[in-house]
Amino acid sequence: MRYARRFLAPLATVAVLAAPPVLADGPVCAPVTKVPLERHLRQLSLDLLGRPPTYEEYQAIRAKGEVTVEDVRAMMEQEEFYARIRAYHRALLWSNINSSVNNNNNSRLYGDGSATNALSLRSNSSVQLRGVNNAGCDSYLAQDVCNARQDPHADPALPATAAACAKERYDERGVPNPVSWDYNTNYYTCTPLSVTDCSATSLGADAKYLYFCDMRRVTSGEDAGKLKPYLCKPTSANFSAEVLDGAGKVVAFEYPDAPSNVSVKRLDRCTLNLSLRNGVKGSYVPQTGCVQREGYVTRPAPFWNAGGPEVRVCAIEAQTRAANPWTLEPCTTSRFNNDRSCGCGEGMARCESSDNNGSTHRARVKAINTEPELIAESVIRRDEPYYNFLTTRRSFANGPLAALYRDPQQGVGVFNVARPKDPSVLPDIPYAEADTWKEYVRGPEHSGVLTTPSFLYRFPTLRARVNHFYGAFLCKSFVPPDNARQPAAEDACNRENNLAKRCGCSYCHATIEPTGAHWGRFAERSAQFLDPEHFPRYDPKCRDCALSGNTGCNNECGQYVMQAYDGDGAQSLGMLKTYLYRNADEEANIDGGPELLVERMLQTGDLERCTVRRVWQEFLGRPMSAEEQRMYLEPFAQEFARDGHRFKALIERVLMSDAYRRID
Known part of the structure; x- marks a missing residue:
């Protein structure tokens, strides 16, 4: 009716001039003015294909004199239409998980696999593997060939045989050992020397610091890759006491009278020997104050470049173990990038590509x-x-x-x-x-x-999944009624843990919670399916852990109720979390999954009505007015259902309506 308002004043004038008042029974609506043929075609082409018509398409439609339903159907067979459909559903589903998946880059490899830049983990992982962030291995020394030392003045003589080399370069169970070291500049200040090596002769008066003379690789300039000597001493003046060996060489710096809250009280000279975490063999940590690097090995190209040339890979990352050979801790979880014994797996599968853009x-x-x-x-x-x-x-x-x-x-x-x-x-x-x-x-x-x-990632919780389903497919939102009342703060109902029953919350959650159960077999904050074979409804081991106070249960019960906050929770220990506070009907929803939810919604007509509203909004660029809802919503929804829910038929119906063609 709003389109008739522009004609209402002239009509009223005519009525005054005429003898009897012709508007006694109400206003008279003016005829609907439709867009011209060319504009109609342009409108359809932009809406369906995302582009204006071609000259040939204009000529063809002028020759016909009208746009027919066959023309609309022909447009909906073009590839541009399906690109338009993909964009429509991208917006409907909010298909973008860029901010929904946490990637800390700890599994990203750096380097290019070349002779000077072996593939390696260099983010936070390298702190546990080599002693400092952003440290790769020694790309110049092969792990399996003992033919050179980076610091021959401080390290033992090279092994004389292949067997001795293997024993030095790997521990008894094949875990790579360091082949070179550098002093960690987080602890030391390293000053370049004007000599060519770290021999006692070259050091002269500083010969007692022989073990703290560090042959370091130059990282840039014309000398990039070459070894240059640096004299490294603790940055902190607190390490003022020098510890000497029998030959008068400094082997450590100590912090005299260090307070009890200081964790590092002694800095020992760097060697090729790893430290043990808590004395556990196979649980290695780099020596404090040292960057301890293993060498490189040559491997086939990783999975993202399969068939490409062989690459140099750091010996730690090149490993393919499923578990630490000493502790038997798994390498098949995210802990692989902090365990020196694990590596990236077959084809480097556990790691990500080496380019800096990820x-x-x-x-x-x-x-x-x-x-x-x-x-x-x-x-x-x-x-x-x-x-x-x-x-x-x-x-x-x-x-x-x-x-x-x-x-x-x-x-x-x-x-x-x-x-x-x-x-x-x-x-x-x-x-x-x-x-x-x-x-x-x-x-x-x-x-x-x-x-x-x-x-599942975009909507990480059961409640978020329900909320988007209702908004996108039912055109409904969860808001409490206008007469909703919150009880007094001291009311015991406020302490009800089941939100479907809690005062003030139940207005929405009495629907949200049962509906969310349809995703009950899909873990929250992930896209994991909780297969009943591996995640039974009840796990007695988890209950036993919970009762003993071991709520972590060796990381095996993260999906189960391990703590009780009320009577229902106490009865549910060891039960899959999604079954907490569920009745029989809700448990049936868990078994039926989202498919059951869709089947139920098809019985209400809400899915059809919402789809009509969304298609209307998409192609007319605005919501239905109240009058348009009266005229079109229910008939279009019913015809959509009778048509077998054919989406293109619904689009066709909207585009051929008078509302689409009139001048707005």
């Missing part, structure tokens, strides 16, 4: 963001019932995504995703083919886009 991580994130868009597109391209995109097991993978899903060691410590039980279902796509997408069928636990890593 291309491996970016490729995985981009692929995860794209997966739900392709699921939605495939449903619409095949003209299937639209809500199949919320329930189908069909999905798509490209090279980076197939590799991530196939190999449990890829992305360890960064991504925790539901991987197929049978990796053979995944398409065989080389990692490098990021633009190649192939279809495959996921397991029965999956339900369309609602169980993709994109959705």
Whole structure:
């Protein structure tokens, strides 16, 4: 009716001049003025294809004299339309996990694998592996060849045999030992010397500091890579006492009368010997004040450059163990990058690419963001019932995504995703083919886009998943009623831990909590499926740990109730967290998964009405007015359902409506 207002004043004037008042029964609406043919075509082309019409398309439509439903259908068969559909669903699903996945870069490799820059972990990991942040291995000394020393004046003579070399370069169970060292400038001030080596003759008056003369690699300039001597002494004046050996050489600096709260009271000369953490063999830590570097080995190109030339890899990172050979602690978790015995695994699978922009991580994130868009597109391209995109097991993978899903060691410590039980279902796509997408069928636990890593990471809690489902697909939000009342602070109801029952919270959570149960088998803050085979509803071991006060239970019970805050919690110790405060109906929701939720919502008509509203908003650029809701909402929703929920048919119906064609 608002389009008639521009004509209301002239009509009123005519009425005054006429003999009998013709508006006695109400206002008369002016005819709807529709956009011209060319503008109509331009409007359709921009909305459906994201571009203006071509000259040839203008000519063709002028010859016909009108835009027909066949023209609209032809546009919806073009690839540009499906790109438009992907963009629509990207916005609908908020498909962007860039800020949802924490990647501290501890598993990123640096270097280029060349003769002077071996691949190595150099972020926070290098503190535990070599003694300081941003330290790689010695790219100039081979781990398996004993033919040189960086500091021959301070280190023992080179082993005379291959067997002796192997014994020096690896411990008894094959863990790499250091081959060179440098003084850590966090503890020492190292001054360059004007001599060429660290011999006692060259040092002269400073000969007693022979062991603190450090042959260091020049990092830049024309002498880059060459060894130059530096004399290193503690930066802190507190280390004023010099400890001498029998030959009068300084072997340590001590902090006399150090306060009890000082952790470092002595700085010993650096050697090739590792320290033990808490005296445990195999649990190595670098010597305090020293950067202890292992050498390099040559390995095939890593998985992200499969088939490429061999590369130099630091001996620690080149290891492929599944567990520390001394302590048996696993190397298959994020702790691998702090354990000298683990390494990056087969094909460097546990680590990320060596370029400084983190291309491996970016490729995985981009692929995860794209997966739900392709699921939605495939449903619409095949003209299937639209809500199949919320329930189908069909999905798509490209090279980076197939590799991530196939190999449990890829992305360890960064991504925790539901991987197929049978990796053979995944398409065989080389990692490098990021633009190649192939279809495959996921397991029965999956339900369309609602169980993709994109959705699960973007909405990390059960409540967040419910909230977005209601907002995106039902056009509803959770707000308490206007007459909602909060009880007094001292009311015991405020201390109810079950939000579905807590005063003031139950207005929303009485719906949120049961609905969230549909994602109960998908862990929060990850995309992990809690398979009943490995995560039973109740685990007696976890209950025993909880009762003994061992709430960590060796990191095996993170998904289980391990502490009790009320009676229900006490009865639920050792139970999977998602079952806490659940009744029988909610437990059925857990078993049914998101697919059951979609099936139930299809019985209410809310899904259809919301989809009509969203398509209307998308193509008319504004919400439905109250009058348009009366005229179009319910009829379009019912016709959408009768049409088999065909999304293109709904778009067609909206675009052929008078509301779309009129001048606004």
